[in-house]
Amino acid sequence: MDYLAGTDSVHTTAAICDYLDDRATGDDTVTVVAVAPSDDPTTRRDCEEALNVAPVRLATVGNVETEVRDGTPADELRTAAADADSDEIVIGAHSGDPDATREPGSTARTLLETATRPVVVVPIPEL
Template sequence: MHYLAGADSVHTTAAICDYLVDRATAEDTVTVVAVANENDRTARRDCQEALNVASVRLATVGDVETDVRSGNPADVLLDAVRDVDADEIVIGAHGGDPDATRDLGSTARELLEEADRPVVVVPTPKP
């Protein structure tokens, strides 16, 4: 099984890892893609920290690949799904921003509408 995880913060990544740790095995691959504006050094640093969390928390998974990309998050994740031929997409319900609403975020909504494979939306912990 090949999972594609969309990460944007340490908190969202931890929630995704909580979901995957009971599912992904030593035979599986998890590709974790974080999306940040290439000119925003703080956002890129936050994304790198999120990817580090995934690498550590998913140590028992066969292969964990990480990547920081730029662009519209939903478009970037849909492209990544096709690039790696993922079987399942795992994302947080909304951005990892502590000020985000509890509603389903725009990226999650767009992926649910556009993806041609299963999308799992994990709850994002309250800060």
């Protein structure tokens, strides 16, 4: 299987990795994408930190690739999923910000409405 994981924080990446722990194997590929504006160094740093978690947490997966993209998160994740020919998109229910609402965020809602492949939305545990 080829998974596309969309993240914006260390907490979101951890929740996605928890989900993939029981699913992804040594034969699979996980592409982890974070979307951050190139002109926002703080957000970009947070996204890069989020991407650093994935290869460590998914050490038993055959291939883990990470990438930061610039653009609209839902659009970039759809494009990344098409580029990687992903079988499944895995995202967090909302921003990984501990103060974020518990409701599905705009990226999750948009992907659920527009994606052409399965979308799995994982809960972000409260801290």
